[in-house]
Amino acid sequence: MGSTYKPSDERQLAELVTWAAAEGRPLELTGAGTKRALGCAVIGETDRVDLSGVAGVAFYEPEELVMSVRPGTPLDEVERLLAERGQMLAFEPPDWGWILSGQSAPGTIGGTVSVGGAGPRRYRAGAARDFVLGAHGVSGRGELFKSGGRVVKNVTGYDLHKLMTGAYGTLGVFTEITMKVLPTPEKTYTLLIFGLSAERAVAALGDAARSPFEPSGLAHLPRAEAARSQVSYVHGAGAAVTAVRVEGPEVSVKHRMGELRALLAGYGQMEELHSSNSLRLWHEIRDAWLLPSEVEAVWRVSVPPSAGPALVEAAAPDSWMMDWAGGLLWLGYDVASAEQGARLRAAVGQAGHAMLVRAPRALKAQTPVFQPQDDALARLSARLRQGFDPAGILNPGRMGDPAGAKAA
């Protein structure tokens, strides 16, 4: 077990990384450590860098829709500050704690951005990368650098900050992240349709997505998953539940709900959720909270929406749910096996990718956690990483450094 270092500012962090690079000592970067089980474990003996001390808001200008924070700032603190001004992180970062450890663990903003996820609003508003406007960071060379800026319209130089978003700390260490924030919608309503098959659900969600009524959440829960909801209409449905979320000013939300009800009337029986019930349901979907907690393996699969139902069929999971109009699948298996992963990836083919989110350690060690990339892309990714971190000391192996992908 190596040492843990806790830098309190970017200068200390840069010195530490410079030293570690010269010594060839790998570092594991952590914020609150809540997402260590997500992605791959770092390889080998590492020292740990605890970034929770590099924290705080650098600036927040609500009327400019921009907030800049240091990585160790807790996510719930960021969201609380935004809520005070009626704003939000529109990419709806999931609370990964539920799926990884069975309890809420939102962690830090640095971790959130580094794993690059997004919630149900992804479909409409975008992912973390779409909201990161700029960043300061320390490269694996120990150099402090910045990219981007604080304005939305910016094409000056390469967007290194977007590349670092979702890179699991393998390219550089964020020391400040500047994000676009958005006003929280005044109202959130949800239209529920009961009893649809996966295929019919994707058809209904597609109709909603193709309509001008601007849905911002398009999900489907099979009967067993719906029954786990804490929202009574969903819990007590006794059937699969397909959910369409509408957000905005009240007049608009009411109008669009009416239109969507008319549009989707032929699909099945309907119900509406308002305000807190609606919020609750979308948190449950965002955090994959509706999968049973005892499943051994959980996969997160990103595919073209229309491919969702066939994939569920081919993958034969024990439990599952669908978001992003069918484009995001959460698949759970009661008993994990390497064979499941192989079958799943064969079914996905080139049309998307599957990530192993949760699994017993032994399985994670033998199954690629991230979808293996084709050779040319894997080599390019390795060269990119080398450009940022030539000594390979930042979170080595965290993204599964594709076997044999030597930078060439």
Added chain:
Amino acid sequence: MNAPTPEPQAADLETLAARFREVLPAECVVTDAVARRPFETDAQTMHRQMPGIVVLPQDTAQVAQVLKLCKEFGVPVVPRGAGTGLSGGATPVPGGVLLALTKFTRILDIDYANRCVVAQPGVTNLGITRAVEDDGFYYAPDPSSQIACTIGGNVAQNSGGVHCLKYGLTVNNVLGVELVTMDGEILRIGGKQLDPAGYDLLSIVTGSEGLLGVITEVTVRILPRPETVRALLISFDSIEAGGACVADIIGSGIIPAGLEMMDRFTIDAVEEYCAPGYPEDAAAILICELDGPAAEVDHLIGEVSTIAERNGATGVRASTSEEERLKFWMGRKAAFPAAAKIKPDYYVLDGTIPRNKLAPVLQRIGELSAASGLTIANVFHVGDGNLHPLILYDANVPGEMEAAEKLGHDILRLCVEVGGVLTGEHGVGTEKRALMPEMFSDVDMQQQQRLKCAFDPDQHLNPGKVFPTLHRCAELGAMHVHKGEVAFPDLPRF
């Protein structure tokens, strides 16, 4: 350290052209001087350069072969879409090859089930919308050049448009690309799914200005047409009041589809040009467009009108018909040609500033303009702080073009000084390359160049663009410290 690509000898180019003809039909290899002439510049016409050879490949395999040959010959290559770029990104490199995607004009797949379109890079921006509009869809980013500019060029530049305030830039609307690297390798990045499998390479290929690879296919998401679109035409007796109104609209949680401002000079110019009927006494006008469900748009029209009045608007008109809305826009859309009527040449700038710096920045721009003796027309995407000052000049008057360039650079420096950036949508290219150090340190730029090295280590692809200094990749890759040379930092261990 400068390491410019050595200029190839004419003899080499002849051999190279012959080799191109082995893999491309003869008419796709252009060596004739007259036929090469149209490619000597993009829409940034201040600097021109004849390309050595122009190639017009017809498919991805041919692009790969062209790039491999260029690499073999050590000849630089510049990709080109429609040549509407405003930063010199597609300006040829002396003695180099210009690779135009002119023949890539097919839409490959319209997929309503997944709300996306797969297109070849030479399809125009508007061409995508045209292909899906009868079914009620459109492609959101809408550069003013959309009739002509290509989707490949849009991806290379990460182009924006009037509606990016609500719908994002190109980067927020691209799902996938096929990219050919300088090695002739064909990479497929992204697809019809939303999330990347590994590193988010799409986010750097978008905006790469032709330096990382040649884009040979693009998948973009398309959106259903909004139910309603209405616009407000709001006038103010000072720019400050207009700026305050913008801050107030956004601060109150409204994100209009578009929010555009024009100053008095521009209003006069467009009135002269096409008589859109703008208020005669306004110091500035604001066009605020709202789109979405009818109920929401009507509601927001009311809210914005109230905000405008609260901020001292001298006039507020809401469009009640599509005809009226288009009339509001007519003047805005005519701003560039109207400027061209006043002086033979104009230089369009493209800096972005934080919205709340608008008033002081415009004041400074006024002072800089007065000091230089050159007139500036100000039009801007005010909603996202993206300014397009148009500097009017006459290239036939000795020294005026240089003065315009200098004034432009001073204004862009000012943008950076107040917390903004050098370019909001037009790119760095050759035009702003020398200004990059205003925004980035050497370390910042070297880190960006290492990205270039990962794709194109010999720097054959569009060299001399974006970065003020070329570094050899070997030099950029080196690590200068070794074991035992760095003292352990003064840090607590646990």
